[in-house]
Amino acid sequence: MVRGTDGDYYYTILYVQPESPASEAGLKRGDHICMANGIKLSSSNYAGYIQTPTTAYTYKVARKGESTTPDTLEIPMPQPRIIEEPSVYLTRNFTTSNGKKVFYIMYNSFETSEESDLKSKFAEGLASSPNDIVLDLRYNPGGYVSTAQLLSTILAPSNAMGQNCFNLIFNDKLNKVENYAFDPALLQGVSNASYEHLYILTTSNTASASELVINCLRPYLGDKLLQVGENTFGKNVAQSLFTNASYSKLEFWLTTAYISNSENYYDYYTDGLKSDYTVSEDVSGYLGELGTEQDALMAAVLHHIKNGSFPAVETPETQSAVSRNFGMNQTPRVIFNSIAHKPKYSKITKY
Template sequence: MKKSITTGLFLSLFLFFSCTKSDDFSIPDTVDPDPDAGVEVQDFMWKAMNFWYFWQTDVENLSDTKFPNTPEGSDVYTVFLASESDPGKFFDNKLLSSKDRFSFFSDDYVELTQSLAGISKSNGLMFGLARQNKNSSELYGYVQYIVPNSNASTKNIQRGDLFTGVNGTTLTDQNYIALLFGDNDTYTLNMADIVGENAEPNGTDIQLTKEVGLMEDPILLDEIIEIQDKKIGYLVYTGFINEYDEELNRVFGRFKASNVTDLVLDLRYNPGGSVNTAVLLSSMIYGTNSKDVFLKALYNEKYQKILDDNDTELRQFFTEKTGKGTAINTLSLDKVYILTTSGTASASELVINGLDPYMDVIQIGGTTRGKNEFSVTMVDDRDNNYIYSPERAGKINKKNNWAIQPLLGRNENAEGFSEFTSGLTPQVELLEDLSNLGVLGDLQEPFLAKAIELITGSSAKGVQKVEFPIETMTNSKMFTPLKDNMYVTDPPIIW
């Protein structure tokens, strides 16, 4: 029988393993480049990817036999690393599998790791972008929500507002990145209204400024709705950020104390984040039986062999406590209603998939993103197997500020299902309506109204024919350092 490794859920940890080997685990030695070649960043990237990358065996450049650990091999390796002077291009062009849609790099590991904690440089405006029509290159933006205590929260702009230009220039699929996500910290949005079938400028301009260090609490809204004989907990959750796990548990404590009978979990604008937080949230919804498997993690062939050789199976269970040791406030439900869009990704999908074997998960809205792999932040810290640890910041190569966020593996649920690269399809399809986006938490907001209708059996007044369905092309969170990542802060290390 294989040993099943479980976790102590420390703050910001996913999996931390006890002894199965007497020696400290370390990545095997590989070839080194010429130290004077100026390829330190590329060398770090290759070595980290060669051992950890989920598709390592699929990428010829990452083959264990590509560069023998000999003087001749070192010369060939140095030439290979120097073939791209830009480390970002080297990572994208030389090391990634064609199957990989999500691995990425950063030239500033501090900025990246801060984003994992919900800290970023932002004006607080969260928005989606869509085409004016299917064949148009022109885009419009629509406000999804505004982060409290941000620059945007001080301006006359709110959910559902539209814009078609920036600084007087019409948004297109060719210029929107430079206009909205470029180097300018301040820009002016040219606002719009629906005219006919398009969004047209209305003459109103709103100036916004990005501020350093904005902290976004992912618990955007939590309330209890009492209707008929039901007490419905409603939670708008915008990111799996483990720094807010205790606050999340307090919300469920309030739900539990109020005898909430049903839960509507709004993940429409949640692109993911911490796997550990996904486990905690799922335990708050379903239960804390530590014998129930929430997920099984699968890794690349190289690391999976190490696990198999140690007779080890990596599984994560529902849990009784948070990382700080606080008892989980669980609702012990047998049904949950989850609101989704194409912006619902990674850890959000993990919650849906992980809960599905145990309870009735009613998904309302659009098909999710389809991100079923997880990643980890890696930096130039060889002695820690390239895994970023804030306690080891002083050990990171001071000549190399780059980080990579490669996909390490895939999470299966208790039934072995993980194949949802095309997204998770809702049982109840519903598109957001440009003409009726609604106010979050309002009983007439179409998505919440549909969930209440299903819970109570009463017809929902807020649900009507969708006049202007939104087909989002991308959204503002895809241009943060974290993007739509599902991450672990410590991968499973066999010690």
């Protein structure tokens, strides 16, 4: 939810789930919803119209067209319903203009129940022997530690198999450290990846289990791992599940351990894991299609793949006309980000 400099509010769509009411209606990433049934969105009504609707509305939407001035559309919505959100949102295999093969995967949650799908998507993506891999974790707030271990093992170099992946450092009351390795036994149905560079896309919403993967791969990959986007959230701890038989529906996920890499580094609580190249999405302006050169984060990656270096940082004076039109040419303010409000976990399945 964004408040423009003229005081009006609009809701920016970051991505659309397949087979959802939004997809059926034709809404797209980068669309800006500014009205519902002829009523302007505001800080007090947007939740009912967008986040938790109980009936179908007609949205007034601003969408990038052929010119720099956005098109205005009236989009009637189907009746709202709840859908499942898959952890793997999108994969793409493509070849750049300089002949480099690239595998792109957007991964939005570390779920043990969907590990077979994660392995299947990697098996398909790696079948073409890509030169580079792009792991998009920009909207991933975390999940299960065991699934993070699986993903880390897929992406770790072959000479790291059997070596330390991460450590769980429990408090002084428990006084123990648990060590976890890159485990080749986890790779049933998928091979260990080989590549020139691993680009990991991050924002301040990249947290917990996502940060575990980046932090534990860094000692083994060095400059082959390039973090592009923003610094991560900075959650360097894991949670364990506590239950009570008398209250079977009540669960407590309590923080019980720090998560360190093989070099015992876990001091990123304050500033997050810092990006190697900083670039941000312009949620007040135009958001290009994910995994393409129209997407600001991916554009930086493709520039590096083609040229061996990242592009010069854009200054406010070089901001595009499209961004100025969508963004009211000043500094719009994000007042609510649904991704930022997702729970951020590194869940331990055994305790």
